Amino acid sequence: MRSEKWDAQIGGVKFSIRNLKSEIAIDVLCVGHAAYDISLQVSHHPGADEKCFAGSRVECVGGPAANAAVTVARLGGRSGFAGYLGNDLYGERHFRELSAAGVNTDLLARGDFPTPLSVILVKPGGQRTVINHKNQTPPLTHLPHDLSSWQIGAILFDGHEPDISLPLAEDAKSRGIPTLLDAGSVHRGTLMLTPQVDFLIASAKFAREFTGKADPEAALPELAALAPAAMITLGERGLLWKRGEESGSYPAFAVEAIDTTGAGDVFHGAFALGVVWKFGFPKLLQFASAAAALSCTKSGARNGIPGAKEVERFLEKLEKPDLKGFGNH
Template sequence: MRYDVVGLGIASLDLIGVTEEQPLFGAKQSLTGWHEMGGGPVATALATLARMGARVAMTGAVGNDGYGQRILADLQTVGIDTQAMHVRPGTSHVSFVLAEPGRDRRTVWWHNDPTVLEQVPLEHELIRSARALLIDTHMPQVALHAARTMQATGGLVMIDAERVREHTLELLPLCNLIVVSAEFARQATGVVEPWEAARVLHSRYEEQLVIVTCGAEGSWCANKGELFHTPAFEIEPLDTTGAGDVFHGALLYALLRDDPIRLAIRFASAAAALSCQGLGGRGNLPTVSEVEALLEPA
């Protein structure tokens, strides 16, 4: 295998404003800091994997604008192979993030050009060259073909889903690892409580492993008929942007080195916690040794 993980999804440029005050709409407020860095769910998960020493590549598209050039350069800087990234006419995915240090909250506004992401060519050989495929919900039609390609090779398919979009539910039966937000789980099942939603998804989709992430409240996992909770690490967050993306990347890393599922989720939770001590999704990507140090008993 050429790669441990190939990702298909959004790569963005994140513009991060930092405030110490409670945000007020309709008012002028100063920022205490400003940062710019690459972002996006799949892209940040791959950056996490690369930081931990995994071989990773990404396929998707950016616009033929200055932002697109910066996004590609940033992916390459963090160790992601971008040979299968396409540059297409239009504007790239850009997010503005308002970070509130000390609070388990951030606000994100984003924009992309749908035509840039439509009918992105699928790199079948790239998919087959990897042990695992990570997808999000921004390019569902391409993701469907990619998941089927990976499924045929016997590799792992993980989905990162924050909300239900058109065709999203068609992807779930093709995924070995359904790792979704509490909001997605609620929308997909109609069940409010995350643990019950995890159980419903687990029974609905041919007994795949299901994890519902709940931020500071940890995560719920349903696997092989078992339902269990993994608490989040107690930290003072600087910025929670991208913590879920880091969780996905670290979880895949742990599973690909054959960690038992409970230990893999704990590893991913520790990585996500460490990421919250930096600004932006990639401001504090942890190494394996840093994660394992946090996991060691005091």
């Protein structure tokens, strides 16, 4: 595809704008947050005034929507990312990795605000604590291209760019494009998008904060009333799901977890790609759960993202888990 390129300022943020000569075809457009991750392996969670030493250090790029975009690409799909990166060292590293992974970056904004940075403490068993610094980077208010001619299979939001996400969700609905929300926590973006999407994938934290109910099983019907399909992910305990009158659970695959950072992002990216590939609902859960499990076996959010062949081999070695709630479907 041939293109011409120039820069423009939109809402105080610089876009590298291409005058596209042909249609863009993307399986999954991922909209939201990108960050640079510094992961430190520690033996325990440090207490107040405690000096803690890290056993190892891993640096890689991350962020929910950006991780999901790389996941789609590694699994063999065509992905795009819409979000922000700074014109700094971390932003340049992230941009190069997105490009190397084959992620379309035509909707990526660059500016002088710093790239968001996450410091992650990874404890034995893969449990982690994330400290994110986003500074005062303003939210994006415009996209540099009219997407009406783009062929998009599905759109995945993480809620971190609400001002561009809501119009995209409304446009997707009018065009029959499936939409998904990675609802990690309650904030302006997730609250705006929750009733707008076809697949609401909530963390246990979001479900608890949104409904006020500590029990995920009690919270699920309230979430399911807002979207055609709703799920609550529970980490190593798998997930709960409800679709119309059907509901059930799906167990997590047992792996030796090294680092769980980004596992949810991988689940969301794989699930979105499965939607585009028109997988049945049981296969969607299996495919996304397997990809997420494999991502936990290496340190660093991006380092463990598997390819399609790796997921296929992993599933071939395992017995099919019990799909509770599916009956004979």
